[in-house]
Structure formats: C-alpha cells, structure tokens
Amino acid sequence: MPAISVVIPTYNVEKFVRRTLRSIKMQSFQDINVIVVDASTDCTKEVVVKELKDVRFEWKLVEQNSHGGVSNARNIGLKIASGEYIHFLDGDDFIEPTFYEKLYNKAVSKAYDIVVSGFDVVTTERLIVRRCLNNLFLEARGWQALLAQLNQTLRARLCASLFRRNFLIKNCLHFIPERRYLEDTEFLLKALYKAEYVGVVPEALLHILKRPGSVTRSGNPEKFIKDVLQAYTELRNFFEKEKCPELCKKLLKARIGTHILDLIVLSFVSGDYRITKIMLPHLRSLIKEALTPRWKDRIFKIAVLYCPNIAKMLYPIFQKIYVMSVYGLNRKVVNESVNKIL
Secondary structure: OOOEEEEEEEOOOOOOHHHHHHHHHOOOOOOEEEEEEEOOOOOHHHHHHHHHOOOOOEEEEEEOOOOOOHHHHHHHHHHHOOOOEEEEOOOOOEEOOOHHHHHHHHHHHOOOOEEEEEEEEEEOOOOEEEEEOOOOOOEEEHHHHHHHHHOOOOOOOHHHEEEEHHHHHHOOOOOOOOOOOOHHHHHHHHHHHHOOEEEEEEEEEEEEEEOOOOOOOOOOHHHHHHHHHHHHHHHHHHHHHOOOOHHHHHHHHHHHHHHHHHHHHHHHHHOOOHHHHHHHHHHHHHHHOOOOOOHHHHHHHHHHHHOHHHHHHHHHHHHHHHHHHHHOOOOOOOOHHHHOOO
C-alpha cells in the first residue's frame, strides 16, 4: 500500500499537465501512486503517458468516454485509490518538491485526518497574484478548523490538503457528482467538521494556476449560479443535521459570499469579466455578507456590488499595492526548484 494516492482529474489540459506531472516526478518523497482520470478531447492522454512512462512509482490512467465533470472524476479516483492518504490535485496546478514529504510527515506524526498547507495563486505569466500562508496555528480539532476556515483565519484548499483515506470512507465523504462549482468547498467544509484533528504546514507548497477562462470552466454562468446556491443550501442542511454551532451557519453565508467575491477577483485576473455581470443580480445577497477584514477588500466589495466597472479599474491598482506589500519590488513567482519544471 503506498503512503499517498494522488488523484488527478484532467480535461483538455495538454498545455499544462506536463508541468503538473513533472512537479510530482520531482518529489523528494516517492512512496506514492498516481491515478489520472481523463476525459479529454485533445492530446492530454498522450502527454500523460509520455511523462509517466519511466517513473519509479505506480500510476494508472483511467479514460472516461464523456466529460462527467471534476466531481465524478475525483470520485472514480477515490474508489481506485489504495494509499494511506489521498491528495486531489488539479491537472493544471503544480506543487513544490517537498509537498508530499512535509505533509505526510506531519500527517503521521499524530495520525491527523487532514493536513493542509499554504498555497500561491499564479497566472500563466508566472506572477503571483495571491499568497496564503496558514501560519496562525499548527493543529486544531476538526470543528475548530471548520470555524477557522469559515472566518478565514485558516485558508485551506482541497488541492493543498492530504486526507486520510479510511477517514473519508468511514464518514462516506465524496463529491456531489452533478456539482461543477464549489464542489471542492462543499467537500472540504464537511471533511473539516468530521475530522478529529487537522494538522497544518504553513508554507506555500501548492501553486494554483489561474488561466483565461478557468474561472468559468464550463462556459455556463447560469450553471455556476445554480451550483453556488445548491452548495450553500446543502451545507446549511448539513450543519443543521450535524447540530453545528449557530455561529457556523452564520459564518457559512459570509464564507460563500467571500468565495464568490474571490472568484470575481480571479475573473479580473483571467480577463473573464462576464461572470461578474451575470452573477451579480442572483448572488448579490451572498456577496454582501462576504468577509472583508482589509480596507481595500471593503472598498472593492462595495465597488463590485454597486459599480462593477469601477471595480474593474480598481483591481490592478489594489493588486500592485498587494504585490509590493508582500514581495517588495521583486515579483519572483516561485522557488528556483520549481522553476526547473516551468
């Protein structure tokens, strides 16, 4: 049994999956197996086979006849996975060479159900547009981690996390097959609540690629709106069934609103402005509840709600302020070790 099973859903990512797979091949920890679930109509399959043909670890390519969505692909990988822990990685993201070493060592140090790391969001030009370092605490009870995630003192992401496989099986945790948006948020929040303990590795070890059009993956904003509202309702029902504290329910609305606001920001990064115009009339009440601890976030939220064109103008200004405050004048994107695979 491998220590970690890596589940990678792929759909028409021939331009990006090579980097993803090379970041796995460069891992300092190699007790892994890789499961690629592919439904592509481009040459993704050929790239995967070429990149993995000579690797030392086991790997499997599962071909789907039709694109059933990322949730369905992850569920297929979850059923096949045999590792002690499972990592869900998107086919256009990439990881630092010590990702598995650091997260697995943390995981087994106390048999954590979940371990999360920090992450970066990068553009196709290799510029960091956001960095989240989860450095406020190194472990928490599951319900505490859920509250921290909801109030944004923890910034966990599905692809920056390891999940103990037996924990997922015991709690019947899976992805809603028909959900194409917020499926990862829904899964993660449920998992955090069910976890006994959650471990944290504060470094940014995952690089999330935001490319043009990736925010509205299916090209169907109406589907996005429907999925957001369904995910919100499903999580509210879950919290009520599990008798979660009332604070969780209150923070949930704010967290979903913040997530929508984040997607609007990322749509500005990718140049896909239409999602903002289409979403606003339907999701305005949720966006109003978004948590905005920083002054620029509050200004940006007001601009998005009441004058999106001004928000579009403000974003690059705020982004320059953010980059300079975090990185100074050096806009270096990733560590030298990762530059080797770019």
